[in-house]
Amino acid sequence: MPREERCRILIVGAGPAGIAAAWAAAETVDSVVVLDDNPAPGGQIWRGEENRWTARLRGCGAHVWNGTQAIAVLDGGSLLAARDGEPLVFRFERLIIATGARELFLPFPGWTMPGVTGAGGLQALVHGGLPIAGKRIVVAGSGPLLLAVAAHLAKRGAIIQAIAEQVPLRNLVRFAAQLWRVPGKLAQALDLQWTLRGVPHLKEAWPLAAHGDDRLKEVTLRTRTGVRRFACDYLACGFGLIPNTELAALAGCDLRGGFVEVDEWQQTTARDVLCSGEPTGIGGVDRSVVEGRIAGYVAAGRRNVAEKLFGERRRVHAFSAALARCFALRDELRHLADDETIVCRCEDVKLKNAVEYRSARAARLHGRCGMGACQGRICGPALQFMLDWADPSGRARPPLFPATMTTLAAVVEEESTHV
Amino acid sequence: MVDAIEVTVNGLGVRVAVGTTAAAAVISAGAACRRSLMGESRAPLCGMGVCFECRATVDGVQHTRTCQVVCRNGMVITTDAA
Numbered sequence: 001m002p003r004e005e006r007c008r009i010l011i012v013g014a015g016p017a018g019i020a021a022a023w024a025a026a027e028t029v030d031s032v033v034v035l036d037d038n039p040a041p042g043g044q045i046w047r048g049e050e051n052r053w054t055a056r057l058r059g060c061g062a063h064v065w066n067g068t069q070a071i072a073v074l075d076g077g078s079l080l081a082a083r084d085g086e087p088l089v090f091r092f093e094r095l096i097i098a099t100g101a102r103e104l105f106l107p108f109p110g111w112t113m114p115g116v117t118g119a120g121g122l123q124a125l126v127h128g129g130l131p132i133a134g135k136r137i138v139v140a141g142s143g144p145l146l147l148a149v150a151a152h153l154a155k156r157g158a159i160i161q162a163i164a165e166q167v168p169l170r171n172l173v174r175f176a177a178q179l180w181r182v183p184g185k186l187a188q189a190l191d192l193q194w195t196l197r198g199v200p201h202l203k204e205a206w207p208l209a210a211h212g213d214d215r216l217k218e219v220t221l222r223t224r225t226g227v228r229r230f231a232c233d234y235l236a237c238g239f240g241l242i243p244n245t246e247l248a249a250l251a252g253c254d255l256r257g258g259f260v261e262v263d264e265w266q267q268t269t270a271r272d273v274l275c276s277g278e279p280t281g282i283g284g285v286d287r288s289v290v291e292g293r294i295a296g297y298v299a300a301g302r303r304n305v306a307e308k309l310f311g312e313r314r315r316v317h318a319f320s321a322a323l324a325r326c327f328a329l330r331d332e333l334r335h336l337a338d339d340e341t342i343v344c345r346c347e348d349v350k351l352k353n354a355v356e357y358r359s360a361r362a363a364r365l366h367g368r369c370g371m372g373a374c375q376g377r378i379c380g381p382a383l384q385f386m387l388d389w390a391d392p393s394g395r396a397r398p399p400l401f402p403a404t405m406t407t408l409a410a411v412v413e414e415e416s417t418h419v
Numbered sequence: 420m421v422d423a424i425e426v427t428v429n430g431l432g433v434r435v436a437v438g439t440t441a442a443a444a445v446i447s448a449g450a451a452c453r454r455s456l457m458g459e460s461r462a463p464l465c466g467m468g469v470c471f472e473c474r475a476t477v478d479g480v481q482h483t484r485t486c487q488v489v490c491r492n493g494m495v496i497t498t499d500a501a
Contacts, residue, residue: 037468039440039489044467048438067487085480102469114451114462114500124466128486129439130446214451214460345464345472348456373471373482378464402471402482 002080002087002410007033007063009299010079010092012070012247015043016285017277017292018098019057024296024305025096026060033090035065035081037401043100044120045285047127053289070099072398072411073251077272080411082403087410094272094299097248097260098292101278103141103238106382107343107351108336109209111237115216119149119238126156133157135233138219140164140207143240143327144175144284151195153236160196161230164205164221166239166330172203175326182286182319206333210235222332240327242381243279249396258391264310265303266295274299283320290316334386343386344379346372354383360392373402424492429501441485441496442466442473451500452485460500475499 009025011018014036026032034057038047041064042054057064065083072080078091103118110116117125119141126132136159139150150160165172179185202223211218219235221228248260253268253275255261260275262268268275276291290313297306337343339352349369356367360380363369369383370376376392383389399408422437428448435444442463445452451460452473463473468487475498477483485496 037487039487102465102467105464112455112459112461114460117463118465121464121466125440125443125446125463125486128443128466129436129490130443342455342457342459345455345461345470348459373474374469378470 001413002089004089004091005033006091007031008093009033009096009296010035010090010094011062011096011098012036012079013043013098013100013277014038014041014057014064014066015098015100015277015288016045016053017100017288017295018043018096019053020289020292021096021098021276021296021299022062022064023053023056023060024293025300026062026296027300028302029300030061032060032062033065033092034062035068035070035090037067037069039067041066044124047124069401069403070247071400071403071407073247074411080398080407082401082407085404085406087407089410094274095251096292096295096299097251097253097268097273097275097279098277098288098295099244099247099279100288101241101243101282102377104240104242104381104385105237105378106239106333106336106385107341108207109338109341110212110216111210112342112345113210113212113216114214115212115233116210116235116237119145119236121238122234122236123149123152126153135159136161136231137234137236138162138164138207138221138230138232139236140205140219140221141238141240142166142329143238144323145238145241147189147192147196149236150199151192154195154199160199161232162200162202162205162221163196164202164207164223166206166333167203167327169203171326175322178319178322181315185319206336207235207237208336239329239333241278241282243282245279245393246375246377246396246400248273248275248279249393250398250400255391255393258393265298265306266291267298281317281320282323283316284323287313287316287320329385337386343383344369344372344376346370346374346378349379355387358389360384360389363389375401424490426490426492426494426496428496429498435490439490441475441477441483441488441490441494444490445473445475445485445496445498450498452498454499462500
């Protein structure tokens with residue numbers, strides 16, 4: 001039998017939403033467990049950072065399991081997880097899903113070459129100790145993350161060759177114009193502009209191809225003044241964020257428009273399952289924290305406290321809406337890949353082979369597209385955007401992550417003892 | 420380097436700061452991670468444990484996502500793509 005842990009509230013994800021939920025819940029509940037895939041709490045934005053919230057998590061009494069993957073939701077209020085390949089079963093009364101978001105990557109010729117990374121991806125690697133001083137970097141894609149990443153890398157001595165944002169200047173102006181609504185955001189934006197003074201910030205620009213042999217050497221960008229080539233060591237490229245909804249879908253939560261549907265109490269359509277942060281809508285750290293706190297209080301049975309945060313949540317939701325409006329992806333980005341471009345990196349499926357199918361499901365069953373280790377997390381959203389395939393995110397299946405036989409055997413064992 | 424530890428990447432000793440991920444150590448050593456089905460070299464993409472491009476053998480455990488593992492002194496990392 002796998003090791004079993006009992007708790008009243010189980011939180012999956014130790015980013016801003018999960019930490020805030022744990023802190024709020026642990027005020028009155030003494031058995032709160034947080035599990036997270038990363039080696040340390042903080043999620044992507046606070047990766048390895050000491051701050052007020054990571055300190056609160058440490059001090060609140062919640063038990064944190066790092067390096068632990070959620071594998072499957074079992075019947076009877078339990079979740080199968082794995083740590084170092086060993087199964088663990090968490091039994092809970094309430095589950096809070098705070099699984100965050102990942103970057104949207106769009107295929108273009110050369111994007112599989114070493115040296116091409118995500119925008120947040122390169123930032124995460126640098127947080128993880130990758131030396132970046134003196135390296136030449138092109139940052140491309142879309143969204144406010146691009147400037148944050150460029151500034152982060154520049155402060156560590158990287159040479160930012162260019163920032164390529166796909167939307168026109170007017171969208172950026174419109175976005176900047178509502179930053180004053182969110183405390184601190186305007187000052188943050190000005191600080192970024194100051195750090196990046198002198199760096200070419202191209203608008204209506206995007207990558208056409210990455211060049212090199214076995215390693216990136218140059219990038220061609222489409223710009224308003226024509227095609228331009230930049231020498232670089234890294235291309236940090238991400239087209240905004242997409243929610244990690246796989247666990248929620250597996251837990252039986254309904255999705256709407258690709259996001260987990262929640263009511264005002266952050267309650268999903270599945271009984272005793274709450275959700276907060278990016279899976280309910282992309283809105284960054286402020287949205288995650290306030291929704292996390294609300295979910296934590298509600299799960300602890302303190303709706304009266306949660307209610308006091310509704311005003312704050314309304315403000316951050318306005319920011320989310322502006323984000324989606326100003327950084328909508330342009331049509332040209334659907335056609336960056338050519339026939340020979342690999343779209344499914346796990347199984348090396350080329351675009352010319354993927355287009356033979358009419359849905360993610362058909363491509364999976366007949367073309368192995370999305371059948372690899374990432375389980376379609378990278379190619380699925382890209383092909384949905386490129387080929388208008390139906391959103392496959394509502395149909396998650398266990399195991400959520402590749403798991404060892406020992407771990408998978410635990411599912412069978414659990415299900416046969418809880419019929 | 421203050422608080423440096425040593426790991427081995429494809430047989431070569433690499434000194435890294437405490438807290439460095441195995442993925443960062445592999446890139447610092449000038450190596451790539453896995454080899455794709457068609458034989459392409461692949462290196463970390465997402466940096467957050469989602470894409471599985473950074474897989475390598477870490478202390479004998481195959482298919483380890485190197486971006487989610489923090490280096491320990493004496494860690495042995497072997498990649499399929501040099």
